[in-house]
Amino acid sequence: MLMFRRVAAARRCFSTSAIANANRALYYSEHGPPPSVLRALTYPNLPAPSPGTLNLRVLLSPLNPSDINVIEGVYPLTPKPTAFPSVDHDVFIPGNEGLAEVTETGPSVSGLQKGDWVILTKPQGGTWNSALNVGAQDVVKIPRTEQLTPVHAATLTVNPPTAYNMLRDFVDLQPGDWVIQNGANSAVGQAVIQIARSRSLKTINLVRNRENIEELKKELTDLGADHVLTFDELAEKSTRAKDIRLGLNCVSGKPTALMARYLGQDAHLVSYGAMSKQPLSLPTSLFIFKNLTCQGFWQSRWYTSRSREEREKMVNELVELITSGKLKEPKHEVLTLPKGDSDAEVANKVRAVIAKMNEGKYGRKVLLRIEEPDD
Amino acid sequence: MLMFRRVAAARRCFSTSAIANANRALYYSEHGPPPSVLRALTYPNLPAPSPGTLNLRVLLSPLNPSDINVIEGVYPLTPKPTAFPSVDHDVFIPGNEGLAEVTETGPSVSGLQKGDWVILTKPQGGTWNSALNVGAQDVVKIPRTEQLTPVHAATLTVNPPTAYNMLRDFVDLQPGDWVIQNGANSAVGQAVIQIARSRSLKTINLVRNRENIEELKKELTDLGADHVLTFDELAEKSTRAKDIRLGLNCVSGKPTALMARYLGQDAHLVSYGAMSKQPLSLPTSLFIFKNLTCQGFWQSRWYTSRSREEREKMVNELVELITSGKLKEPKHEVLTLPKGDSDAEVANKVRAVIAKMNEGKYGRKVLLRIEEPDD
Numbered sequence: 200m201l202m203f204r205r206v207a208a209a210r211r212c213f214s215t216s217a218i219a220n221a222n223r224a225l226y227y228s229e230h231g232p233p234p235s236v237l238r239a240l241t242y243p244n245l246p247a248p249s250p251g252t253l254n255l256r257v258l259l260s261p262l263n264p265s266d267i268n269v270i271e272g273v274y275p276l277t278p279k280p281t282a283f284p285s286v287d288h289d290v291f292i293p294g295n296e297g298l299a300e301v302t303e304t305g306p307s308v309s310g311l312q313k314g315d316w317v318i319l320t321k322p323q324g325g326t327w328n329s330a331l332n333v334g335a336q337d338v339v340k341i342p343r344t345e346q347l348t349p350v351h352a353a354t355l356t357v358n359p360p361t362a363y364n365m366l367r368d369f370v371d372l373q374p375g376d377w378v379i380q381n382g383a384n385s386a387v388g389q390a391v392i393q394i395a396r397s398r399s400l401k402t403i404n405l406v407r408n409r410e411n412i413e414e415l416k417k418e419l420t421d422l423g424a425d426h427v428l429t430f431d432e433l434a435e436k437s438t439r440a441k442d443i444r445l446g447l448n449c450v451s452g453k454p455t456a457l458m459a460r461y462l463g464q465d466a467h468l469v470s471y472g473a474m475s476k477q478p479l480s481l482p483t484s485l486f487i488f489k490n491l492t493c494q495g496f497w498q499s500r501w502y503t504s505r506s507r508e509e510r511e512k513m514v515n516e517l518v519e520l521i522t523s524g525k526l527k528e529p530k531h532e533v534l535t536l537p538k539g540d541s542d543a544e545v546a547n548k549v550r551a552v553i554a555k556m557n558e559g560k561y562g563r564k565v566l567l568r569i570e571e572p573d574d
Numbered sequence: 575m576l577m578f579r580r581v582a583a584a585r586r587c588f589s590t591s592a593i594a595n596a597n598r599a600l601y602y603s604e605h606g607p608p609p610s611v612l613r614a615l616t617y618p619n620l621p622a623p624s625p626g627t628l629n630l631r632v633l634l635s636p637l638n639p640s641d642i643n644v645i646e647g648v649y650p651l652t653p654k655p656t657a658f659p660s661v662d663h664d665v666f667i668p669g670n671e672g673l674a675e676v677t678e679t680g681p682s683v684s685g686l687q688k689g690d691w692v693i694l695t696k697p698q699g700g701t702w703n704s705a706l707n708v709g710a711q712d713v714v715k716i717p718r719t720e721q722l723t724p725v726h727a728a729t730l731t732v733n734p735p736t737a738y739n740m741l742r743d744f745v746d747l748q749p750g751d752w753v754i755q756n757g758a759n760s761a762v763g764q765a766v767i768q769i770a771r772s773r774s775l776k777t778i779n780l781v782r783n784r785e786n787i788e789e790l791k792k793e794l795t796d797l798g799a800d801h802v803l804t805f806d807e808l809a810e811k812s813t814r815a816k817d818i819r820l821g822l823n824c825v826s827g828k829p830t831a832l833m834a835r836y837l838g839q840d841a842h843l844v845s846y847g848a849m850s851k852q853p854l855s856l857p858t859s860l861f862i863f864k865n866l867t868c869q870g871f872w873q874s875r876w877y878t879s880r881s882r883e884e885r886e887k888m889v890n891e892l893v894e895l896i897t898s899g900k901l902k903e904p905k906h907e908v909l910t911l912p913k914g915d916s917d918a919e920v921a922n923k924v925r926a927v928i929a930k931m932n933e934g935k936y937g938r939k940v941l942l943r944i945e946e947p948d949d
Contacts, residue, residue: 275859275863448858451858456853470858470861470862471862472858472862473857473858473859473862478831478855478856478857478858479855479856479857479858479861480853480854480855480856481853481854481855482848482853482854483823483826483845483847483848483853483854483870484650484848485870486845486854486868486869486870487845487846487847487848487870487871487872488650488870488872489870490869490870490872490875491868491869491870492867492868492869493861493866493867493868493869494861494865494866494867494868495858495860495861495862495863495864495865495866496862497862497863497865500865
């Protein structure tokens, strides 16, 4: 046990003082493809929370593409190392967002109590875990109301804030102004459509052509999209009448150069992804003569650079959009990891889903429900 | 003459009321390669200047790469059409900068008098011309001192301001801060080195490899460059210790993606050219995770968006750098177009130089000295 105590300040450390094996976490010991390196572990109850911290029961946690990048080792943030008594080396628990319920509050915690719902605003909190101990300042409480479902709450930390902040932080948009985006069917893209609509902004939404394109167009139009176009349809447009000052990019590559041509003078092109795995490649003349500004947005940076008050204000505004019916649940499915399964069975289930996600076979968000295993 | 009078409000119009054929201009009637479409024309004296305007004698005017783009029709600004009595259609006089001497002031002009030296700050003023009539608000007076040569003055409108403003408008640089630039041997690049040095900023300067690379490195080091590297030498560097917050780009293409990797967190990459004729192509991750901002700079936009006071202040600060020996003349040669030559001979001389420039065979700036032709 000496080793665990010695490094406790630098990493999470699960005590062995509680006996019951009531929790389960997914983890990796070294970076690699998740279908190879992801494992599961059953471990004892958490000790009572130290001053200023909370113990949480995680209810639902999404498998986001960036979580896969974290495990692969190609993401610029990693979880803190965690020490388990039953593993002879440090491990890393993935999971950047999720809905949790407060099970116990430590001394000096105010404004939060047992039974409250919270979401984590500290990046890489390790939510692929049935239990967590976190600082009270690293969560935001959200209301337990009928309109705000567990799925809403579990997916509230990354995608809707990305959409919300990209529509606020770069261009002073007024009702009636236009925004153009690619990857419009992504979770962020769908949030952009809905949040823009709530502000009376108009959206031009680009998607890849596909078999069920008309069905997809209807879905996005029902969410509030003003125009939905494939890249081919955009290329055929000859008029560029609209003065578009904000473009949102999660694709990069050639289709984004095409989109950028539709931006007006002094526009901002904000990137939050690169699904084409191609660079962002634009004619230099757009920068020089049209005064284009290209920037990036990363919700993790937003959280770490803003005060707790700003984080709470933003989350509360999103909650208000959800409870007033203006921001719908993302398309999703829940993957339950049953209490009766062994750690190996649990790990295999998640590995299989990630393998499918990597093949691009999931059009919907997958959320983990990790049941507390039997002792 | 009816036609000329009818459109006088919309274009420059040279009167025939003065008889002497004292002036000569280079012009084009339609866009195309300058070696094909550039012509010269001898024309009469200008009439007396109207209220608020000046008549100028142009002393020296550079052949800038952007002037060639204007003639080719691939530049976003064009000169206003000009009507000459001896030509049956409108023509266009290129030339974006130059040194001129005031020959006559119109009524209501204050602060300027005959014999003053001025430079034009209105884009596309048509300086490839021995005489000009311009609004008094479109020039900035510069001192006639020994240290400020005609070459200094004639090249003061575009390149040094581009360097000066790019070092000011994007990042709040403090003494000791680093700047990285490519195309460091360009006229702007050389001005960047010298202006940075005058502010105690440090520069990393990238150039293409060439036969006389050591000679070039010495030249730029003598101007004040801290480091001069070829792109190959940069690629071999393994350490990226410096926190570089400003990159200046006039190349684009792959070498610029390499340069961008050396920028620190929250950096700005400012483009003012694309000599590689390739797009600016960067990993999207630089925008998202390193918070890179890409912008463009265009001195013409700067002039049109700033007040006369701001323009004068900037020019005066550059004049101060020149007169204190901190900003040297660009490498150059003067092409005199002799008074005794015919219009055809004059046009052929300029066409030949532009053809050579297009082959990349000029490592120095060419300035036109258009002698007033005989009557």
